[in-house]
Amino acid sequence: MKVNGYMLRESIKRYNLELQVAKNLFNSSTVKFEKEEKPALADISAKIYQLEFAIVNLQSALSTYNAVTKISVEGLGDISLLKAVKLIGPLERMELIWRKLVAPKRDRYSRNEDEATVRNANSEYAQKTFTVEEATEQTKTWAGRVTRLRAAIATMNASMVDSEELGLDVKLFE
Numbered sequence: 001m002k003v004n005g006y007m008l009r010e011s012i013k014r015y016n017l018e019l020q021v022a023k024n025l026f027n028s029s030t031v032k033f034e035k036e037e038k039p040a041l042a043d044i045s046a047k048i049y050q051l052e053f054a055i056v057n058l059q060s061a062l063s064t065y066n067a068v069t070k071i072s073v074e075g076l077g078d079i080s081l082l083k084a085v086k087l088i089g090p091l092e093r094m095e096l097i098w099r100k101l102v103a104p105k106r107d108r109y110s111r112n113e114d115e116a117t118v119r120n121a122n123s124e125y126a127q128k129t130f131t132v133e134e135a136t137e138q139t140k141t142w143a144g145r146v147t148r149l150r151a152a153i154a155t156m157n158a159s160m161v162d163s164e165e166l167g168l169d170v171k172l173f174e
Contacts, residue, residue, distance in 0.1 A: 001170040005069070005081070005157035008062040011172060012055060019051040054172055061166040068165065071156040073149055081156050084149055091149060095142035101135035 022044060029038040066082035073079060076087070163170050 001163045001173065002160035003061075003065075003163050003166070003168065003173070004160050005062065005065055007173070008058055008065060009157075012058045012062065015051055015055045015058065015172075019048065019055065022048045022051060057169065058172060061163075061168040064166045065161055069156050069159060069161065071152045073152045075145065076149075081153065084153050084156075088146065088149060088153070091142060091146045095139060095146055098135050098138040098142055101130060102132060102139055 025039065026041060026044040026048060029041055029044060032038045063082070066085065067080050069081040070078050071081055071084055073084065076084075079087075
């Protein structure tokens with residue numbers, strides 16, 4: 001059977017949901033009224049273990065999938081999907097630091113006094129080491145890198161791989 005990253009992620013979500021339901025059932029089955037029928041705790045516990053084991057297998061397969069799937073990204077070359085996913089954070093942070101220079105957050109309680117609003121001949125002010133145009137250009141550059149990386153990740157997450165290559169039991173998709 002062929003699988004892709006999206007299938008693996010969605011299966012993990014599905015098993016996590018089923019696991020949460022089983023845990024809730026376990027907790028609600030610890031007490032009962034005299035004539036009430038509830039499943040045995042040992043049976044629910046066994047089901048919880050099966051679900052946990054399935055999630056571990058799917059997560060392991062997803063890690064393997066991310067490690068063996070290669071993508072080509074402008075400026076980075078050929079890298080694993082795993083590395084690409086990890087690079088999203090640093091690239092987004094680079095975009096953010098430049099974007100903050102272009103549109104800094106203002107403290108709504110301060111007067112934000114700067115060179116344009118203060119008249120004092122005896123004051124000396126530090127000058128900015130960048131222009132708004134330069135910061136805007138850097139923001140666009142980093143945002144473009146993030147966009148290209150996200151697009152490459154989305155494309156490669158859709159690539160199909162044999163489940164046997166990932167050591168995955170196809171019964172997990174039934």
